[in-house]
Amino acid sequence: MASVATLPKSGAAGAQAAADAGILVVDEIVKQFDTPEGPLIAVDRVSLSVRPGEFLAVIGPSGCGKSTLFNIIGGLLDGYQGAVTVGGETVRGPHPAIGMVFQEESTFPWRTLIENVAFPLEIAGMSRKDRFVKAKKFIALVGLSGFENRYPAELSGGMRQRVAIARTLASEPKILLMDEPFASLDEQTRLLLGDKVLQIQQDLKQTTLLITHNITEAVQLADRILVMTYRPGRVKRMVEIDLPRPRSSDVVSSEAFGRYVAQIWSDLREEATRGMQDEESRTLQAGDAS
Amino acid sequence: MSMAAVTRTRIFPLALGIGALAAAILAAEVLIRVGVINRFIVPLPSQIVPAFERVIVEEDIVERFRLTFFEAFTAGAMITVVGVSLGFLLFRINILRQATETWVAALASAPTVLMYPLFLVIFGRSAWTIIMMGFVAGLPPVILKTIEGLAGTRRVLINVGKSFKLTGPQLFTKILFPAALPTIFVGIRLGLIFTLINVVGVEFLINFGGLGQLINDLAERYDLPGTYAAICFVILVSVCFFVLTERVERWLRPVD
Numbered sequence: 001m002a003s004v005a006t007l008p009k010s011g012a013a014g015a016q017a018a019a020d021a022g023i024l025v026v027d028e029i030v031k032q033f034d035t036p037e038g039p040l041i042a043v044d045r046v047s048l049s050v051r052p053g054e055f056l057a058v059i060g061p062s063g064c065g066k067s068t069l070f071n072i073i074g075g076l077l078d079g080y081q082g083a084v085t086v087g088g089e090t091v092r093g094p095h096p097a098i099g100m101v102f103q104e105e106s107t108f109p110w111r112t113l114i115e116n117v118a119f120p121l122e123i124a125g126m127s128r129k130d131r132f133v134k135a136k137k138f139i140a141l142v143g144l145s146g147f148e149n150r151y152p153a154e155l156s157g158g159m160r161q162r163v164a165i166a167r168t169l170a171s172e173p174k175i176l177l178m179d180e181p182f183a184s185l186d187e188q189t190r191l192l193l194g195d196k197v198l199q200i201q202q203d204l205k206q207t208t209l210l211i212t213h214n215i216t217e218a219v220q221l222a223d224r225i226l227v228m229t230y231r232p233g234r235v236k237r238m239v240e241i242d243l244p245r246p247r248s249s250d251v252v253s254s255e256a257f258g259r260y261v262a263q264i265w266s267d268l269r270e271e272a273t274r275g276m277q278d279e280e281s282r283t284l285q286a287g288d289a290s
Numbered sequence: 291m292s293m294a295a296v297t298r299t300r301i302f303p304l305a306l307g308i309g310a311l312a313a314a315i316l317a318a319e320v321l322i323r324v325g326v327i328n329r330f331i332v333p334l335p336s337q338i339v340p341a342f343e344r345v346i347v348e349e350d351i352v353e354r355f356r357l358t359f360f361e362a363f364t365a366g367a368m369i370t371v372v373g374v375s376l377g378f379l380l381f382r383i384n385i386l387r388q389a390t391e392t393w394v395a396a397l398a399s400a401p402t403v404l405m406y407p408l409f410l411v412i413f414g415r416s417a418w419t420i421i422m423m424g425f426v427a428g429l430p431p432v433i434l435k436t437i438e439g440l441a442g443t444r445r446v447l448i449n450v451g452k453s454f455k456l457t458g459p460q461l462f463t464k465i466l467f468p469a470a471l472p473t474i475f476v477g478i479r480l481g482l483i484f485t486l487i488n489v490v491g492v493e494f495l496i497n498f499g500g501l502g503q504l505i506n507d508l509a510e511r512y513d514l515p516g517t518y519a520a521i522c523f524v525i526l527v528s529v530c531f532f533v534l535t536e537r538v539e540r541w542l543r544p545v546d
Contacts, residue, residue, distance in 0.1 A: 074453060075453075076452055093455075094452050094453050094454070094455050096455060100449070100450075102446050104444070105446070106447060106449075106450050108465070110469075110471070110544070110545060119454070119464075120454050123455075123456060151545040153545065168453075
């Protein structure tokens with residue numbers, strides 16, 4: 001039976017313990033939005049710590065504040081309580097140690113594949129020749145050698161998402177932060193890209209934080225999975241995934257994998273149901289009001 | 291070669307375009323000859339063709355073409371520089387945009403050509419009156435389409451830029467501007483259409499300058515084949531501009 005460890009310890013002691021071990025520490029984050037219906041707490045006292053080289057997945061139902069958490073950690077959202085630190089340094093705005101991969105298609109359509117991947121190097125002031133040499137390394141890493149001079153419109157959705165990953169990796173971030181990067185892809189492509197991400201993570205020892213709502217994806221990729229509650233988004237449970245590494249998509253057929261999926265689903269089911277009921281009641285209210 | 295393969299060749303669209311034009315000219319010739327179209331309003335295409343030589347030899351068409359092209363090009367460059375700059379300003383300063391966007395849109399549909407007496411007073415009977423009239427007429431679509439293009443930049447692309455810690459000017463030159471470029475060029479093309487119409491129109495009205503003045507002169511002389519031949523040269527100016535803008539757009543953004 002898979003081991004399940006509950007987390008987190010709220011408060012200063014818990015945060016200190018997390019900070020001791022983590023390269024990325026999220027400490028008691030609270031984010032509230034003002035909506036026409038009144039204040040909405042999207043994320044409530046969420047703490048987590050990602051260890052160097054670790055793959056941590058954050059999973060939760062739609063509306064649990066996963067993307068809010070992604071934007072806070074990436075420095076794209078402010079006006080929250082708590083703190084995000086990278087290597088002990090507080091994150092205020094986008095941090096060079098954090099590389100972000102977004103859920104939506106984010107390649108630049110006016111740039112070729114190699115120009116896309118070399119983009120962060122261009123911003124860093126590297127010469128065209130040097131940045132193209134370096135970009136080719138990362139293009140090879142995501143398995144797109146030979147497509148350097150193609151434009152995104154000439155690539156499939158999965159290939160474009162690999163370009164986005166390569167572009168982020170080219171900036172050599174200490175932490176790779178991904179927000180449902182495979183959400184728009186079909187299941188087979190998703191599994192295969194999962195393999196690619198696993199391989200990259202193993203090759204680069206890349207510390208990775210993945211935000212997802214897909215249980216199989218989280219179990220396939222992660223060392224630990226943080227399960228969030230539906231609104232307000234709180235930490236419900238931390239699950240250690242004790243599956244052997246190196247992993248591939250073959251792991252999905254193992255018995256242990258199935259147990260983890262079932263276990264996380266039992267945690268998520270209650271939250272997802274609550275989310276669905278909440279959505280239905282809001283739809284009904286909106287209908288009555290109109 | 292199959293029909294599908296033929297249609298994919300580069301020469302096919304060109305040949306189809308020329309063929310369609312030739313068919314339209316032929317249809318006009320027939321309709322005029324059988325009396326469906328009044329030949330005192332529209333001359334026979336077969337009369338227009340020889341008029342080209344007369345217009346070129348007797349009416350100094352090269353100089354007139356050059357003058358109209360210069361006026362339209364100057365006004366076009368001005369609407370591009372000023373329009374894109376103002377569009378960016380209105381995009382960045384929301385209160386300014388809210389305060390003026392409706393007025394700019396209203397200006398786009400206003401018959402500004404009727405203001406030519408005012409421009410004559412300000413700039414005199416010179417090329418600058420024509421250029422400024424063209425500029426005023428062509429400016430609004432460039433401003434509006436620049437705002438639309440910049441505002442329509444996908445949020446995720448801006449977030450990518452922010453995640454790489456781009457500065458404000460970098461965000462504009464590396465992401466906002468290239469993302470908005472196709473829409474901006476739609477505005478520039480629209481602006482150029484308005485500009486060229488006004489340039490030729492004002493040349494006609496004030497009887498000064500290039501092709502517009504020539505059309506006026508030939509119409510006054512009731513030289514209909516010559517008038518239509520001169521109109522063809524106006525179309526040629528328009529074609530030159532569209533080829534030029536397409537080349538510039540392709541150079542700035544090689545793919546779409």
